[in-house]
Amino acid sequence: MEKTNAFEKIKIKNIEFKNRIVRSATNEHLGDFDGTITDDYIKVYDSLSKNDVGLLITSQLSVNKNQRADITHICVDNLKNIEKFKLLTSTVHNNGSKIIGQISYGGHRANNIQNHIAKTPSGIDNSVAMTIEDINICIQDYVSAVKILQETGFDGAQLHVAHQYLLSEFLDPFYNKRTDSYGGTIENRYRIIHELLEEIKKIINPDFLITVKLNVTSKDSNYKDFFNDQIQVCKWLEQDGVDAIEISGCDYLNFNQSTPYYLDSALKIKYEISIPIILVGGFRDINQIKKALNCGIDFVSMCRPFIAEENFIEKLKNNEKSKCINCNKCFEIFKTKHTRCVFRNDVIPQLEKNFPNT
Numbered sequence: 001m002e003k004t005n006a007f008e009k010i011k012i013k014n015i016e017f018k019n020r021i022v023r024s025a026t027n028e029h030l031g032d033f034d035g036t037i038t039d040d041y042i043k044v045y046d047s048l049s050k051n052d053v054g055l056l057i058t059s060q061l062s063v064n065k066n067q068r069a070d071i072t073h074i075c076v077d078n079l080k081n082i083e084k085f086k087l088l089t090s091t092v093h094n095n096g097s098k099i100i101g102q103i104s105y106g107g108h109r110a111n112n113i114q115n116h117i118a119k120t121p122s123g124i125d126n127s128v129a130m131t132i133e134d135i136n137i138c139i140q141d142y143v144s145a146v147k148i149l150q151e152t153g154f155d156g157a158q159l160h161v162a163h164q165y166l167l168s169e170f171l172d173p174f175y176n177k178r179t180d181s182y183g184g185t186i187e188n189r190y191r192i193i194h195e196l197l198e199e200i201k202k203i204i205n206p207d208f209l210i211t212v213k214l215n216v217t218s219k220d221s222n223y224k225d226f227f228n229d230q231i232q233v234c235k236w237l238e239q240d241g242v243d244a245i246e247i248s249g250c251d252y253l254n255f256n257q258s259t260p261y262y263l264d265s266a267l268k269i270k271y272e273i274s275i276p277i278i279l280v281g282g283f284r285d286i287n288q289i290k291k292a293l294n295c296g297i298d299f300v301s302m303c304r305p306f307i308a309e310e311n312f313i314e315k316l317k318n319n320e321k322s323k324c325i326n327c328n329k330c331f332e333i334f335k336t337k338h339t340r341c342v343f344r345n346d347v348i349p350q351l352e353k354n355f356p357n358t
């Protein structure tokens with residue numbers, strides 16, 4: 001069975017990872033409400049890296065504080081974070097792991113925050129349809145964020161093009177009803193991402209990684225061409241210089257199985273491109289991980305198992321399963337008295353302080 005070892009080193013460009021295990025982007029709800037990093041946030045990354053996670057992808061970091069989707073999202077455009085980012089990246093590096101910052105624009109979810117008006121491709125759900133000027137500002141916001149991540153020691157950036165945040169909304173015809181050059185054909189729906197990658201290329205160092213997290217399913221289940229469109233998008237991402245793609249889907253939390261539910265889609269994409277594939281969703285034991293790696297997946301990424309137990313790698317090495325039961329209470333933090341996981345009793349302090357009765 002043992003062919004590709006989950007715990008062997010692997011490189012992307014000149015960056016060497018101590019193993020093939022990734023903690024996928026996870027909102028820990030530990031940003032302060034002004035968008036700054038808290039000490040508790042750094043502690044989570046210290047602990048995960050001490051516990052041997054090879055690559056940590058941060059919680060989504062908003063590139064524009066007015067377009068964040070959650071009051072606890074950390075904002076890259078809050079310059080108070082510069083020193084904290086440096087502390088975060090050096091902490092992870094000192095423990096021998098790598099760290100990539102996931103960057104996002106909230107899309108329709110930016111309406112979650114009081115007095116904020118979400119900007120989206122076509123103005124659904126009381127949001128405002130983006131003008132060409134808004135699109136150009138958005139591109140510049142991403143570029144500024146990448147510059148900051150690079151200057152503060154991150155190994156790379158991940159564009160959040162999944163889970164119905166702005167960039168995935170552009171790709172998905174369910175959300176993108178535009179009739180200009182940013183809507184309609186897949187080439188048009190991809191245009192904003194292409195333009196963004198062109199701008200990013202101008203400012204990054206050769207060893208700074210650019211990755212993308214991508215949906216393989218559409219919000220519109222009747223749109224049968226979506227997967228083929230996404231294969232085309234993967235080919236363009238590769239041509240546009242992206243170093244790795246993490247495969248996810250719009251229905252990523254609907255699956256209650258403890259099984260890697262996007263494996264088949266990821267393998268089909270792997271066959272079409274040559275950059276590394278990271279697969280997320282449903283991995284709960286070492287045999288599933290070995291199987292995916294042996295089939296050609298390059299990295300296996302997990303979220304909920306690391307919320308339940310930060311020392312999950314040790315359990316994998318001992319052939320023990322995750323204790324996560326996919327209850328998704330970690331996602332519905334306001335319904336769980338601000339406790340991060342049903343198996344833990346640590347409460348999110350700033351939620352507890354500001355929303356004591358929820």
Ligand SMILES: Cc1cc2nc3c(=O)[nH]c(=O)nc-3n(C[C@H](O)[C@H](O)[C@H](O)COP(=O)(O)O)c2cc1C
Nearest residue numbers: 024025026027059060280281282302303304330331
């Ligand atoms: C509490 C919670 C927060 C999440 N935050 C993010 C996020 O900030 N960015 C992102 O791309 N995905 C986020 N996800 C999705 C995960 O990265 C992952 O794709 C999904 O949970 C499936 O993986 P799993 O089965 O290993 O949990 C989050 C998931 C949960 C449960």
